[in-house]
Amino acid sequence: MVACSLLLHHDTQAQGFFKKLKDKANKVVDKAIDKKVEDKTGIPSQSGDSQSTGNGGPGSPSSKGRPANRTGEGLKNSTPPDVNAQIADAEKAHNEGSYSDARYSIQQALLGIEIQIGREILNSLPATVNGLAKDTSENRVVSTQWGWSNLTIQSVYKKGDDQQMTVSIGNNSFYSGLINVYFNNTYVQGNGEQQNVKQVKVKGYKALIQFDNSKGYTLLVPLGQTSLITYECINFATEQDVMNAASSFDIDGIKKMLGEQ
Amino acid sequence: MKQIIILFTAIITVQLSFAQQDFKSYVATAKSSYAAGKLEDAHFALQQMLQEEEITIGKEVIKLLPTKMDSLQADIKQDNVTGNISFVGATIHRSYATLTKKADLDIINNSPLLGSLNALLTTPMLGGLMNDGKTKTVKVQGYKARLEKEDNGDGQMPSYKLEIPFNSSLITFRVEKTSESEILNFANTIPLQQIAKLIQ
Numbered sequence: 266m267v268a269c270s271l272l273l274h275h276d277t278q279a280q281g282f283f284k285k286l287k288d289k290a291n292k293v294v295d296k297a298i299d300k301k302v303e304d305k306t307g308i309p310s311q312s313g314d315s316q317s318t319g320n321g322g323p324g325s326p327s328s329k330g331r332p333a334n335r336t337g338e339g340l341k342n343s344t345p346p347d348v349n350a351q352i353a354d355a356e357k358a359h360n361e362g363s364y365s366d367a368r369y370s371i372q373q374a375l376l377g378i379e380i381q382i383g384r385e386i387l388n389s390l391p392a393t394v395n396g397l398a399k400d401t402s403e404n405r406v407v408s409t410q411w412g413w414s415n416l417t418i419q420s421v422y423k424k425g426d427d428q429q430m431t432v433s434i435g436n437n438s439f440y441s442g443l444i445n446v447y448f449n450n451t452y453v454q455g456n457g458e459q460q461n462v463k464q465v466k467v468k469g470y471k472a473l474i475q476f477d478n479s480k481g482y483t484l485l486v487p488l489g490q491t492s493l494i495t496y497e498c499i500n501f502a503t504e505q506d507v508m509n510a511a512s513s514f515d516i517d518g519i520k521k522m523l524g525e526q
Numbered sequence: 527m528k529q530i531i532i533l534f535t536a537i538i539t540v541q542l543s544f545a546q547q548d549f550k551s552y553v554a555t556a557k558s559s560y561a562a563g564k565l566e567d568a569h570f571a572l573q574q575m576l577q578e579e580e581i582t583i584g585k586e587v588i589k590l591l592p593t594k595m596d597s598l599q600a601d602i603k604q605d606n607v608t609g610n611i612s613f614v615g616a617t618i619h620r621s622y623a624t625l626t627k628k629a630d631l632d633i634i635n636n637s638p639l640l641g642s643l644n645a646l647l648t649t650p651m652l653g654g655l656m657n658d659g660k661t662k663t664v665k666v667q668g669y670k671a672r673l674e675k676e677d678n679g680d681g682q683m684p685s686y687k688l689e690i691p692f693n694s695s696l697i698t699f700r701v702e703k704t705s706e707s708e709i710l711n712f713a714n715t716i717p718l719q720q721i722a723k724l725i726q
Contacts, residue, residue, distance in 0.1 A: 348560055348568070355575065356553050364583045365724060371576045378560070378569045385565070524566030 346377035379408040383418045386434060386522050390420050395510045397422035397430055416523075422510075430510055431497040434519055467511045474504060482507045486516065489525025549578045580616035580635060581609040583724055587618050587633060590720050595712040598622035598629055622712075629701040629712060635725045666690060666710065667718045673706065688713055695725040 355370035383406030392399050403421035417435035462475045465484075472486040484496040484507055494516065498507045552575040559567035584607030593600045599622060606619040618633040661674045671690040678685060683703040688710075690697040699716070701709045 349557070352553060352556055352560070352572075355579075359549060359579065359582075364579055364586060365726060368576065368579045368583070371572055371579060374556070375569065375572045375576070378565050378572065382565050382569070522566070524569065 345380040346373040348374045348377040348381075351377060376408050379416045380406050382522060383408070383416060386418050386519055387420060389515060389518055389522070390432070391513055394422050394430065394513050395506065397424045397428060397510070428500045430499070430501075431495075432514070433495040433497075434492070434523070435495075436492045436523060465508065467508065468516050470516060472511075474507065476504075484508075484511050486511070488516070488520045488523065492520065492523045492525050494519065549575060549582075552578060577609040581607050583635060584609070584616045584618040584633075586724055587635075587721050588620065590717050590724075591620050591631065592715045592717075595622055595629065595715050597624050598627060598712065599624065627701070627703055629699065629704075631716070632698045632700075633721070633725065634696045634698075664688075664710065666713045669718055669722075671713075673709070675706075678702075690718065692722045692726050695722075697721070 351370045351374035355367045358367035387404050400421045400423050405419040407417040420432045422430040465472050465474050475483045482498040486494040501507050552571045556568050556571035601621040604621040608617045616635040620631045622629040664673045674687045676685040685702045686709040688699045
């Protein structure tokens, strides 16, 4: 018994010694590797002692490696293309047989019109919704210039730092099509659990409302053939709050501006 | 044969002149709608213009294609240009054939969905990962292209497919019962540079 416990004690001591030895060896190897990497790449290592090699924080110029960017005012907003000028250019290029240039001008004219439609819709949105104010700095009009499944208009409403509603209006035909498939299919509620998707009506329009613990409520309202309004509501207390917020938008007006029947 | 070619040219000319009229009417609609503040109508007219332009480009491309490739004769009755809206600009098709061999040339014009092929061709590692031993990257008239061997499984000569991307456009050339050198010889008769200028 005594011999056994002695052996055990000895074994534990030996294990401790080996562990220390292993840690020491690892440290030496790590240092050697860091040094090699530093020499090869010119980027100082962040681990251990090599941190204090006289390198400043991010953004400071370094004799080794690439400096980080600290200044520059960014790009200036470009003015939307002049639709009339672009149509005239397209006509001229077409008559001259420069079809590729004509196509480019038509695409520019389309972009110009889409940005105007987008701005009109943005301006038509309410300034406040259920106590949430429109954050105009987050207004966005995105046009991909590809066909008619391209225009997305986004507006964000906020209350404090916590509650937010992001409204996206777009002719995203792909998404819209998927929703129509959903509407046309049999409705299934899974395993008697609390359902997370259901069909609702917003101002007479068929819609889908979803709830996800991490994302909050999402309300999708398809309009006409290819358009869709998406309301993403974070920290809304109830489904009814979301419905009330969505109902304060002039959906008929938006639909008309998007040219949907 | 001469008569067929004259007839074909006449049909193309008539179609083009109709297209010209359409284009002009769309331009007029776009201008008047925009002036009247009917943005949506102007948008639609511009889309029609774009579609018309794609078809015109397609027809111009067809004119550039060779009428024969070695022993293969163009089957001009099957020439086809389809204008699309949304994700594909236009699709252009021409067939070539002899009694024993068939080749199809398809050009997809102005489609943003084609970026992935470009990525495969320009990223060696991606291309390597996706390589199943039946494809390889080749150069045709200086343009990078992807050549794919398609075994028909009937013990006869395989088919080959050559894909040449140009930014948002793609030329696909498929020849049945052929060899690698033969399809590349055929491909060299296609005036790629002139086509690229039109479709890009």
